[in-house]
Amino acid sequence: MDVSSIKNPSFIKDLSNQELEQLSSEIRKFLIETCSITGGHIGANLGVVELTLSLHKHFNSPIDKIIWDVGHQSYIHKILTGRGHEFNSLRQYKGLCGFPKTKESRHDVWEAGHSSTSLSAAMGMAKARDILGNTNHVVPVIGDGALTGGMALEALNHIGHDKTNLTIILNDNEMSIAPNVGAMHNMFGRIRTNHNYNRFKFDAESFMNRLPGGDRLRVSADKIKDSLKYLVVDGIFFEELGIKYIGPVDGHNFKELDEAINTSKQINKPVLIHVVTKKGKGYKPAEVDTIGTWHGLGPYKLETGEVIKGNEEGPAWSALMSNQVLEYAKQDKRVVAITPAMPVGSKLTKFQQELPDQFFDVGIAEQHAVTMAAGLATQGMKPYVAIYSTFMQRAYDQLLHDVDRQNLNVLFGVDRAGLVGADGETHQGVFDVGFLSQFPNFTIMMPKDGNEAIDMVNTAFKTDHGPMAIRYPRGNAPMLRDTKEHEILDIGTWTYERKGSNLSLISYGPTVNFISDIADELLKEGINVNVINARFIKPMDFEMLHELGKESMPIITIEESMLTGGLGSQIATFLKDHDYKNVLRRIGIDNEYIEHGDVDLLLEDIGISKAKIKSLAKSLIK
Amino acid sequence: MDVSSIKNPSFIKDLSNQELEQLSSEIRKFLIETCSITGGHIGANLGVVELTLSLHKHFNSPIDKIIWDVGHQSYIHKILTGRGHEFNSLRQYKGLCGFPKTKESRHDVWEAGHSSTSLSAAMGMAKARDILGNTNHVVPVIGDGALTGGMALEALNHIGHDKTNLTIILNDNEMSIAPNVGAMHNMFGRIRTNHNYNRFKFDAESFMNRLPGGDRLRVSADKIKDSLKYLVVDGIFFEELGIKYIGPVDGHNFKELDEAINTSKQINKPVLIHVVTKKGKGYKPAEVDTIGTWHGLGPYKLETGEVIKGNEEGPAWSALMSNQVLEYAKQDKRVVAITPAMPVGSKLTKFQQELPDQFFDVGIAEQHAVTMAAGLATQGMKPYVAIYSTFMQRAYDQLLHDVDRQNLNVLFGVDRAGLVGADGETHQGVFDVGFLSQFPNFTIMMPKDGNEAIDMVNTAFKTDHGPMAIRYPRGNAPMLRDTKEHEILDIGTWTYERKGSNLSLISYGPTVNFISDIADELLKEGINVNVINARFIKPMDFEMLHELGKESMPIITIEESMLTGGLGSQIATFLKDHDYKNVLRRIGIDNEYIEHGDVDLLLEDIGISKAKIKSLAKSLIK
Missing domain, CATH: 3.40.50.970 (Thiamin diphosphate (ThDP)-binding fold, Pyr/PP domains)
Structure with missing residues (x-):
């Protein structure tokens, strides 16, 4: 089928597992092709194709709340909820967001981009359900990497104590962004290594009844039962926290996913389903990645997986x-x-x-x-x-x-x-x-x-x-000097990139080179500006600021930061504190969030463009 | 002995447990008496008297690093390290700090006041030791409440994975500040309830060897051993994370503490000693507290524990x-x-x-x-x-x-x-x-x-x-009107408390009443000032700000906040953005940390005093 024509996920409920496998292949093909042009978090998404289908089969989104931790693995969810046809604009200016976005779809019930928020959000949604008397499911999907973030562990501690109904999907792909580290990772590794999948149906009680001489252990039956749980159920860590553990199950096997989710629905308390998936599954270059290169990347050659390099100069x-x-x-x-x-x-x-x-x-x-x-x-x-x-x-x-x-x-x-x-x-x-x-x-x-x-x-x-x-920004660093000497900078000093007499442009970072170019262009029009490299954002160069104050020229600050609290605001307070009369204009981000898209287009939007800055400069010196 | 005359903890190593018990009583008496006058975190400190003595007996501070999580339970540590004679100044202006303070003593190797930092700090100190080739012990002391803070759990995950030598003391007093909640708390409760203390010496291996028919369980010997560990050692949660668990031990019994710490010293990897203590131990009013009143409090009557109330009016x-x-x-x-x-x-x-x-x-x-x-x-x-x-x-x-x-x-x-x-x-x-x-x-x-x-x-x-x-601040709220009506405030509007023609004073919160008093006093000297209640710090009242800008009177902002990023700085940028020429002076905290002490004295230090503000006002209007 043409996956980009999918309107909503309801049709999935009628598909056989064989048909779901077929659909999985088609989705994989679509993702690999699309992301080869747009770039994106391809590895994580290829790992959760079957899992996402299974969740939309067994739960009724958006009444049931599927919450994607981090959110970059929500591409299949986006396809199933009617956004496949927008994938050619993925992560582009005014295009489809690479993360869940409530304004894109009512199926996106939670926005994230940072890790480890899903369990707390889920707890909030579950308590809202309980208080309002609803009966929907709440299903956070969290990776093994994200689970080690402190907030997720705080949430587990509360969830296990509170005992409200929650279905936590632990998506264990043995990697978060880079290969995972940490004791919990080791624990999951032991579980995966020591056991076959699909052991969650084991009945500890009946097993215990078959035990010879259990009484001679001189411990209570409950203790034995608890102990046997450890023998046969691997999630003792979660069970100790009061959370029912189910797993591990093969996250690419619909039958196992069916059984696990159906079992979880019988249990009216917090459940964690440990799903083992393979990041990059179905695309060789992503599958064999062991260091995390395929976590998120730009366009690549479809046949080989070779990343298409930009033509930027200098080292990253x-x-x-x-x-x-x-x-x-x-x-x-x-x-x-x-x-x-x-x-x-x-x-x-x-x-x-x-x-x-x-x-x-x-x-x-x-x-x-x-x-x-x-x-x-x-x-x-x-x-x-x-x-x-x-x-x-x-x-x-x-x-x-x-x-x-x-x-x-x-x-x-x-x-x-x-x-x-x-x-x-x-x-x-x-x-x-x-x-x-x-x-x-x-x-x-x-x-x-x-x-x-x-x-x-x-x-x-x-x-x-x-x-x-x-x-330092994303991208590559210009190397403007060829020198072996390393200076020790005087802390709190700025430099004049050039001296002028009409106006001062102040910035920091590579934007300094950008305003130097503007100064070049202004010079051709007879306007001679100071270009100041505020290389120390804090402490500022108070000596130079006093000079500027005394010279009384207009000042424009340009920064790729929030205006509130930015360098421009610090300069404004300095000038006011010392009664300097300079006209000051600040360019930056004015109390809004900036969405995804090409950086040059975004900069244009916030006023960091040559035309706008030149025009402003000219208006200030009249 | 006179505990306030203790110079350093070295003498403890020579004391018998009986002598340590005697010393514990003397320290308790000293703390209960001192804190009845100064106030302080008496409950937490009474709980760790024996534990602190035992740590200073078995470890060599400051070569061995004892790290107090949160830090408010470090009073005994302060006494043992030569600060007993300063306790009459506890938590007072220029006096002894209620938390560890590196400038007070080289035995204070880590400062805290917020919870859950000790394990991460300890990990840093332990890795420094390893890299520099030292052999000292690192001993974080963390409460059961603090352990549920996300950062502490992040640290456990790293510690269990890394396996470097650390001796974590879990001080389990069944309360953090209020009674504890959470799944980990429940887990600790099960451990305390189900078991006698001092089971940590149990040898799982020899126990297993005595088991009949173990082979018939058809699981490997290792699995049985792991399972038995769960039967007899309660800390499976920590063991799963790769951390050796010892306990629970009675934190008021020197012999048990001796055994546990000596055992931990034999193990060259991360160890957690689960110490059970009683908050408030030895002082009846604090012992019987079940809701957390005795966590931290002001002066109280020694005989009854009755808290001495201030004479503030209005509700808290x-x-x-x-x-x-x-x-x-x-x-x-x-x-x-x-x-x-x-x-x-x-x-x-x-x-x-x-x-x-x-x-x-x-x-x-x-x-x-x-x-x-x-x-x-x-x-x-x-x-x-x-x-x-x-x-x-x-x-x-x-x-x-x-x-x-x-x-x-x-x-x-x-x-x-x-x-x-x-x-x-x-x-x-x-x-x-x-x-x-x-x-x-x-x-x-x-x-x-x-x-x-x-x-x-x-x-x-x-x-x-x-x-x-x-x-809203600490303390009590003045109720200035007697009204049953609840208004809906226009968002982003300020109010004139009074209108004047010489100067504007702008503040928010109860400080507005303080500047109204100043305005009264200035009026007697013929100076007529605006008093503005900036009840919305954000968004500001831009309409009023334009009025103020057009009127061009000097403005003084007063705030109990950092000047950087404060309301005064927002007003400065507004004025600069719109080319208003008002002279502006900002009073607040200028790029420094403010230590403990009486708030009025601290306010005086940062310039929020009637005399200083009046003087500044007069200088601005000349």
């Missing part, structure tokens, strides 16, 4: 940063690197291979990553935490209460700072400038190019100056 | 808010209340008693609390989350990614907003204005008095206006 920002830190770590064993499940995205695999003892992938556990770094720093270590700006939000209090308040020497590589493009709203790195600026001890930097990034890493490791953040 | 802010929400919940079952382990502090016990089905205490799990509220709101419910400002920090991304981004109708009662006094640095509620202001959809309010608080609750429940926060 992530690689530049990670390799630079590696150089220091080789010389000084106090330098260690920590990543919360992002060794590939943060380009730390080389570090991991070369210095495994100084490298820690802690899994999806941003809070732990940050506070562990704080613990390391108390002992004179120099930890480097590579973390995406958007995921850094998940460790806000750890940054504040543990790192900043104790003024510890932890260096943060704040990756994907600014707009990220295709991943969209949930992933934009636009809040960190604001929240880090509130913290008394943090130094916040952003390099305009790769050379400056190297100087900043050097500055961080050569000074003991408390917590420091080096922000 | 927390009670006012919680009871108001209760009124709506009685009429509308969609209104539910959620607290992360603070039913007493947030005065929700009445709500809990009257509407148990609409009340959720989720334990120390701020992330889950907030996202569960979001889940409820997706189903048309109207959740109220009562949460201290400082603990709200722990759910930053849940507020942003789950609640604000989805624009859900969740009402937050942001308790202890502003300076909190005795708890100090880790507990000041001074960051929320800044970080919530960055979120596009949040409405932030703060009432000047109890009547306005009632109107704000009404406004929240009568409008469906997305996420809303009502901030």
Whole structure:
């Protein structure tokens, strides 16, 4: 069938398992072809084709609430709920979102992009059902990686205690984004290795009745029963928390899924079905991926799976940063690197291979990553935490209460700072400038190019100056100078990229190069502007700010961040505090969320375009 | 002995258990007497007297790292490390801190005030030890309540996987702050109830060898052994995570503690010792507390335990808010209340008693609390989350990614907003204005008095206006009007408390009444000022701001919040954006942490004093 013509999932209930298998093949073919052009989280989706079909067969969406943790594995759900025909716009400007989106469909009952939210959301929906007297099912689908996120574990603790009806699907694909780490991962591995699937029907009680000499164990029957449960049911970890465990079941076998879900429906309390799936199933290049390359990626060649490279020059920002830190770590064993499940995205695999003892992938556990770094720093270590700006939000209090308040020497590589493009709203790195600026001890930097990034890493490791953040965007770093020297930057100093007499443009990061280009164009029109590289977002260069205040020229700040709390707002308060009269205009994100799409189009929308900035500049100098 | 004369803990190693028991009594007497005058977290400390002595006997602080989770139970540790003579200044301005403080003592190796950080910190310290080639012990002490915080569970998952040497002390006193909730709590309860203490020496292997017919179970010997472990060792939950479990042991019995710690020292991998203690032990009024009143409190009468009340008028802010929400919940079952382990502090016990089905205490799990509220709101419910400002920090991304981004109708009662006094640095509620202001959809309010608080609750429940926060301070609410009518406030409107012609004073919350008093005093000197109640911190009253801009009078903003990101900074950007020339001065907390002490003294320090504000006002109008 033409899967892009599916209108809603009701037809699935009438299909035989053989027909469902046929449909699975067609969906896989559709996904592999479509994503080869659009890019996307292909690996995760190929792993849940049968699972998604089975969920829509056994539950009635949207009355029953299917909640996709993280959300990037919801492509099949989107196809089944009538959005297949929009897949050519996947993750593109004004196109289909790569994550669940309530405005796209009433079947999307929960939006996510960050991990580990589904169980708490499900608990809320289940209690709402109970209080309002409804009888629907609530079905969160959470990966084994996401389950180690602190919030998911907090939720398990509450769910097991509360005992309301919930059907948790544990999608265990042995990988989250990168290969999983952690004790729970090891536990799931033991279960998968030691047992055949489909053991959930084992009846502990009848087994016990057949036991010889059970009384001689001199323990109560209940104790034996509990113990036997451990012998035959593997989910003792969940059972201890008060959650009924069913599994493991083969997530690519409709019959096993049928049995497990039907069994779960007989139980009016929290149930966890342990479903084992294979990430990338059905597409060889994704199936054989062992490091997580196929988690999420851009367009690829259909036949070979070869990723189609862009034509950007320079090293990836992530690689530049990670390799630079590696150089220091080789010389000084106090330098260690920590990543919360992002060794590939943060380009730390080389570090991991070369210095495994100084490298820690802690899994999806941003809070732990940050506070562990704080613990390391108390002992004179120099930890480097590579973390995406958007995921850094998940460790806000750890940054504040543990790192900043104790003024510890932890260096943060704040990756994907600014707009990220295709991943969209949930992933934009636009809040960190604001929240880090509130913290008394943090130094916040952003390099305009790769050379400056190297100087900043050097500055961080050569000074003991408390917590420091080096922000860098997605993409590739321009290398503008050919130098072997690493400078130590004066903390809290900005630089003039050029001096002018009509107006000042202030920015940070690669946007500085962008405004330099604007300055070139303005010069041709006889307008001579200051271009200022505010490489330290905090502390600001107060000396230069006083100069600017005294010169009284208009100022335009340009930043790929929220205006509220941004550098422009800090400059506004400085000018007001000192009664400087400069006209100030701030360009950035004005109290709204920015959806997915090509970064250049998004920048245009928020006013970071050459035409708009030139026009504004001209209007200010008249 | 005079416990206040103890200089360091080394003498403990030479004491017999009988002498340690004697010392325990003396310490208890000292604590009960001292805290009756100073107030403090007496209950938690009385529970860990023997445990603290035992830890300092068996470990060599500060070479061995003893890490106090939360930190409010470190009084005995402070006494043993030479700070007993400072206890008369406990929690007072410039006095001894109620939490570990590295600047007080080299024995305080980690600062905390928020829960659940110790395991991550310990992991950092342990890995530092391993990498630097040291051999010291690392000993985090964590309560059963704190263990359910997400970060602690993230840490367990990493610790069990990594297998480095750590000695985790689980201090199980059956209460965190309020009585514990959650599945893990139930699990610990089963362990305590079903078993005698001191079973940790049981040898599973020899037990198995004595079993008849074990082979007939047709499972491998290893499986039996694992299973027997479950029969005789209770910590299967931890063992499943790769952490060796020892216990439960009586935390008031030195011999049992000796055995457990000595056993743990034989094991070169992560060990958890489950220590059962009694909160408040040795002081009857604290021992019999079942709801958490004796967790942390002010001065009390030594003989009876009767708490000495202050002479403040009006209801406690927390009670006012919680009871108001209760009124709506009685009429509308969609209104539910959620607290992360603070039913007493947030005065929700009445709500809990009257509407148990609409009340959720989720334990120390701020992330889950907030996202569960979001889940409820997706189903048309109207959740109220009562949460201290400082603990709200722990759910930053849940507020942003789950609640604000989805624009859900969740009402937050942001308790202890502003300076909190005795708890100090880790507990000041001074960051929320800044970080919530960055979120596009949040409405932030703060009432000047109890009547306005009632109107704000009404406004929240009568409008469906997305996420809303009502901030309120510690202490009691002035009730300035006697009215039965509940208004619906126009969102984003401020009020003139009085109109003047020389200068504008702008503030929010009860500080508005304080600046009204200042205005009275200025009027006597012939200075006539606007007093503006910025009851909506976000959105601001742009219409009024334009008026103020056009009138061009100087403006002073006064706020008990960080200046960076505060209301004053938002006003500065507004004025700059619109080229208004008003002189603006902002009073608040300038890029520093504020330690513990009497709030009036702290306010004086940051410039919120009548004298300073009057002087500033006069200087601006010349």
